[in-house]
Amino acid sequence: MEWVMGFFNHYNALLLMGSLVLNILIIILLIINISTSSNLKDRYRKLVGGTDGKQIEGILFEHINRVEDVHRRLDGIESQLNVFDNRLSFCIQKVGIIRYNAFDDTGSDLSYSIALLDENNDGIIITGIYGRIETVSYAKPVKNGVSNYSLSVEELQALERAKVNALDRIDVRGGRSNRQTG
Numbered sequence: 001m002e003w004v005m006g007f008f009n010h011y012n013a014l015l016l017m018g019s020l021v022l023n024i025l026i027i028i029l030l031i032i033n034i035s036t037s038s039n040l041k042d043r044y045r046k047l048v049g050g051t052d053g054k055q056i057e058g059i060l061f062e063h064i065n066r067v068e069d070v071h072r073r074l075d076g077i078e079s080q081l082n083v084f085d086n087r088l089s090f091c092i093q094k095v096g097i098i099r100y101n102a103f104d105d106t107g108s109d110l111s112y113s114i115a116l117l118d119e120n121n122d123g124i125i126i127t128g129i130y131g132r133i134e135t136v137s138y139a140k141p142v143k144n145g146v147s148n149y150s151l152s153v154e155e156l157q158a159l160e161r162a163k164v165n166a167l168d169r170i171d172v173r174g175g176r177s178n179r180q181t182g
Contacts (some may be wrong), residue, residue, distance in 0.1 A: 097115070
């Protein structure tokens with residue numbers, strides 16, 4: 001026991017300094033621990049927000065159910081959007097019009113040819129020929145951008161304009177416009 005007392009007497013300054021450093025280190029760690037636990041308490045209070053904390057499991061399950069419901073509804077909306085997109089491909093999307101003077105003895109460009117096409121270049125060409133005595137209108141079907149009937153120069157021009165002049169299409173999913181002009 002004497003040598004222990006001698007050791008403490010001989011190294012008491014060093015032991016005191018070491019003890020002081022360890023106490024300061026412990027105080028720093030205690031401050032860090034209090035700060036961290038305070039942040040965790042704040043985050044926990046936000047998480048349980050207005051409940052007694054015992055219902056957190058119920059809140060999480062309710063949130064999961066809501067997210068699953070939103071996913072089901074989103075799938076239904078995407079399905080409807082695909083149906084509408086399919087229907088839209090059969091709507092008139094391309095229009096080409098030519099106005100012209102069909103006869104030399106009439107004034108103005110009162111005759112016309114209009115090509116109305118869908119996404120697949122299927123549709124119709126409507127032509128109206130204006131003359132002094134009578135006006136004649138007729139239509140010719142178009143399939144894949146070609147008509148089985150012979151087309152006049154003006155009808156061919158209207159058809160070509162329609163093929164290159166697509167109406168604006170908006171991709172709802174991507175939010176961008178797909179404009180094709182000629």
